[in-house]
Amino acid sequence: MLQNWTETLSNNRKAAGQLAAHNPQMLTAFRALNEAQGATGTLDAKTRELIALAVAVTTRCDGCIAAHAAAARKAGVTEAELAEALGTAIALNAGAAYVYSLRAMDALDTFKE
Structure with missing residues (x-):
């Protein structure tokens, strides 16, 4: 096991109390966003959780991975389905690096002497 995902999820939920104490409106809005x-x-829930996990991987959010992996299991996501969704995330990240490489080359060209 690479990480204790159950512990990550639990710790994030516990830690949310401190943020809620200092910024309750933000936490209320965040929860409403998730409920919406x-x-x-x-x-369906299964498709939404597959998308959420692929996005969590591309944004490198361990808390998101923990939360959405738990929800994905409840929604009936299989390892094969997740592997295919993650393949899309991997391909997109490579594609994003390619596109941003083009942007970096363009930016460098902009600053020619």
Whole structure:
């Protein structure tokens, strides 16, 4: 096991209390945002959690991975489904590095003497 994901999830939930004490409106808004996710019913919970995990990987958020892995299991996500979704995340990250490499080359060219 690379990390204790159950502990990560639990620790993040406990730590949220300190943020809530200092900025309750933000935490209320964050919770409302999460509750609104899927409100239209267009995507099922399984699909939403696969997307969430792929995004969590691309944004490198361990807390997001822990929370959405737990929710994905509850939604019935299998290892094979997650592996395919993560393949998309891996391909996108490589693609993003390629596109931003083009931008860096363009920026360098902008500053020619």
